[in-house]
Amino acid sequence: METSLVLKIAYAALSLFIAFNYGILLGATTYRIRARVQGRLGIRLYQPYLDIIKNNAKRTSISHGIMFYLGPIFRITGGVGTFLFIPMIYGSVVFSNFSFAGDVLLVLYFIFFGQLGMALGAGEGGHPYSAIGVSRGLAQMTAFEVPFTLAIIALAVQHNTLSITEIIAAQQGGILNWSLFTNPAATAAALIAFLGMNMGNPFSVVTAPQEIPIGPPVEYHSNYLGLLQTNRSIFNSAKLILFMNLFFGGATNLIVMIIKTFLIYMITVIIGVAFPRFRVEQSIRFFLVVPTLIGLVGLVIALW
Amino acid sequence: MTNAPIIPLTDNHQAGRRVDLSSGKYLKLWQGPQHPGITGNMSLELTVSGDEIVDLRTHVGYLHRGFEKLMERRTYIQNFPIVCRICVPEPDFNEYLYAATVEELAGIRVPERANWLRNLTLEMARLASFLQWIGGQTGAFGMGVIGQWGITHRDYVLDLFEELSGGRIYHMYIIPGGVRGELPEGFEERARAVLDKVENLLGDIERAMFHNAVFKDRAKGLGVIPREMIDSYGITGPNARAAGVARDVRKDQPYLLYDQLDFDVVTASGSDTYDRAWVRFQEIHQSLSLIRQMLTRMPKSGPIHTQLPNPLHWKIPAGQTYRRAECTRGEYGYYLVSDGSGYPRRVYVRGPSYTHAVALMESMAVGANIADVAGLMVSFHTYPPEIER
Known part of the structure; x- marks a missing residue:
């Protein structure tokens, strides 16, 4: 194996380690913020680590077939896969991961891959609650994919590339070059889809x-x-870094990355504590109307 | 109550009872007795087609303690610690109604100050119960923040109960002949401070809940009770008032001091989950006002209890009576029969949850979305413990 490939794998492992820990701390911070809004103290920051260690130490004697076992594997593959094709720090050799010319498309695929795997696995479980959750999850996912994909297409057209690194490069040179300002409609559509995601x-x-x-x-x-909790941490970091890269100019060092992704995540946290939840058909109707129309406007802006 | 005809099951409801599960078009689901979307110890057996409920049957019995029968084997005074346990979140109405029925049959007169204190505790219990309910209603739609706020402020009211009676949940404060103790020193100031806190909270809740587009989307049009169902199903309380029926025992048959206090019967016209929530929310405001009025106007001194006969040899003249009061869920009633012995011949408790959680729920859930079951059930404000006496 070439030395450069070994190094790349080592760097990716380091990125993954950082993303996992950042995701865990971000999740715990979110719990604490929610708790403070509710008038409680909330969990300690290290609590999710204990949960993951405890759950991984347990074994089960229940079997629901091979697909049931593979569900969480698919899920974590989706999470890790998404992360590994997103450059974490722009211009960094260590944190560039395996990004390449068409990585936007691959990342789009990986984002939804995990959920599909989970659907197959949970469906195998035979519990009616799982089936209901799966059908709700897939229906909602199909709906928020529409504005999200429109936003991505808008960016691809605007910057004439399907590479995340090149989209970040196009946003360098000042805050007004960020997609947030050059195409606010696409950003809004994607952020609404992000809430659903x-x-x-x-x-x-x-x-x-x-x-x-x-x-x-x-x-x-x-x-x-x-496994699912581990994936949640990695996948959360991956999604946030992706959104930061596509719409908020990326990050040139870890501190900027943490600040930007934390602020993006706070959007979902603030909306989350202030609103009750839609029924699934209300969600679908919403995604297919409001953000989809905004996404179309974003596309028009990109084509203009 | 008028002799309204019993409304037959709707076509949907009848179809629901005939579903063929082997067809593969339907799914049977159980919600409860252990489920975050259920209000207490009961369960719902749902038959769904896709996301739509085609049939719902309620199952109670998980909490049956046989209180009514137990009371027939205990002396009148021994029953006093039992009755409050019939309704956990709002026990004081049981204490008051049991005491009132016993006093009526025994011919006991209650001192005026004791009546003020009784009325005060009933309104405090109403406030605590509504604060718990509002947490359940918003929680059922995923808005846990308001749930936590409501429960925190309910705890402030429970602090007052603890000061007053020594108990947070079961107070056993209202007893035959009067009440068990005086107001602690400084109670009025502390009570007013709690009322101010709750009032501030209500402003936040109004903005976060009633002006919230998503809450409106979920609650408006959900579980509309037709006005003609009100009498035939025996629906009372805010469930009836949200349908425009201005019925409130506190006004219609005033008890304690309600005829001397200033309050309105809040009604609405939509009769859906949103309107029921709005009526209850306005009643929290009314409750705050009533407690303030009582703290101001209550005599500052005077006896709080009448001397009772020796409780071990206390025999009550033969007779029967029915007393009722308006609790947060509707009309609460106690029917007491005495055969002249030292034990009640029969005690019957009429809790509004029996009607609202069983007959009404089974009827209104048909055609609803399964995601709305929890919100619908909480919107009827039911406490299963009072179904099972």
Whole structure:
């Protein structure tokens, strides 16, 4: 194996390690912020680490078939896959990951790959709550894909590239070069889709505990749940870094990355604490109308 | 109440009872008894087609403690610590109604100051119960923030109860003949401070909940109770008032000191989940006002209890009576029969949750979305413990 490839793998592993820990701390911070809004203290920052260790240490004697085991594997593959094709720090050799000319398309695919795998796995579990969660999740995913894809197409047209690195490069030179300012409609459409992708309020019916299912995780416990929690941390970081790269000018060092992604994430947190949740058909109707129209405007801006 | 005809099951409802599960078009789901979307110890058996409910059957019995039967084997005074346990979140109405029925049959007169204190605790209980409900209603639609705010402020009211009675949940403060103790020193100031806190909270809740587009989307048009169902189903309280029926025992048959206090019967016309929530929200404001009025006008001294006969040999003259009061869920009633012995011959408790959680829920859920079951059930404001006495 070439030395450069070994180095690239080592760098990617380092990026993954940082993204995992950042995702965990971000999640814990979010819990604490939500708790403060509710008038509580919230969890300690290290609590998610204990949860993951505890869940991974457990074993199960229940079997629901091979696909059930593969569900969380697909999920974490989707999360890690998404992350590994997104450059974490613009211009850095260490944190560039495996980005290449058409990585936007691959990342788009990986974002939805995990959820599809989970759907197959949870469906195999046979629990009716899982089936309801899966159908809600897939229906909502199909809906928010539309504005998200429109926003990505708008950026690809605007910058004439399908490379994330080149899209970041096009935004350098000043804050007004960010896609947020050059194409605010595409940014808005993508951010609304991001709310759906994160499954926070008002688009949290997929995993709503009160409204019958708590989604596919109802059947996943012990080390399956540990895998899903690990993936949640990595996938969260990956999505935030992707949005930062596409719409907020990317980051040239880790501190800028942390500040930008934290602020992007706060959008979902603030909206999440201020709103109840839509029913799934209300979510679909919303995604296919408001952000889709905004996304189309973004496309027009890009073509103009 | 008029002799309104019983409304037959809707076509949908009847179709729901005939579903063929083997057709593969329907799915049977259980919600509860352990489920965050259920209000207490009962369960719902749902038959759904896609996301739509075609049939719903309620199942109670998980919390049956046989209180009514137990009371027939205990002396009148021994029953006093039992009755409050019939309704956990709002026990004081049980204490008051049990005491009132016993006092009526025994011919006991309650001192005036005791009546003020009773009225005060009933309104405090109403406030605590509504604060708990508002958390449930918003929580059922995923808005946990308001739920936490409501529960925190309910705890402030429970602090007052603890000061007053020594108990946070079961107070056992209202007893036959009067009340168990005086107001602690400085209680009025502390109570007013809590009322101010709750009032501030209501402003935040109004903005976050009633002016929230998503909450309106979920709650408006959900579970509309037709006005003609009100009498035939025995619907009372805010559920009836949200349908435009201005019925409130506090006004229609005033008890304690309600005829001397200033308050309105809040009504609405939409009869859906949003309007029921709005009526209850306005009643929280009314409750704050009533408590303030009582703190101001209550006599500062005077007896709080009438001397009772020896409770071990207390026999009550034969007779029967029914007393009712307006609790947060609607009309609460106690029917007491005495055969002249030291034990009640029969105690029957009429809790509004029986009607609202069973008959009404089974009827209104048909055709609704399964994601709305929790929100719908909370909007009827039911407490399963009072179904099972």
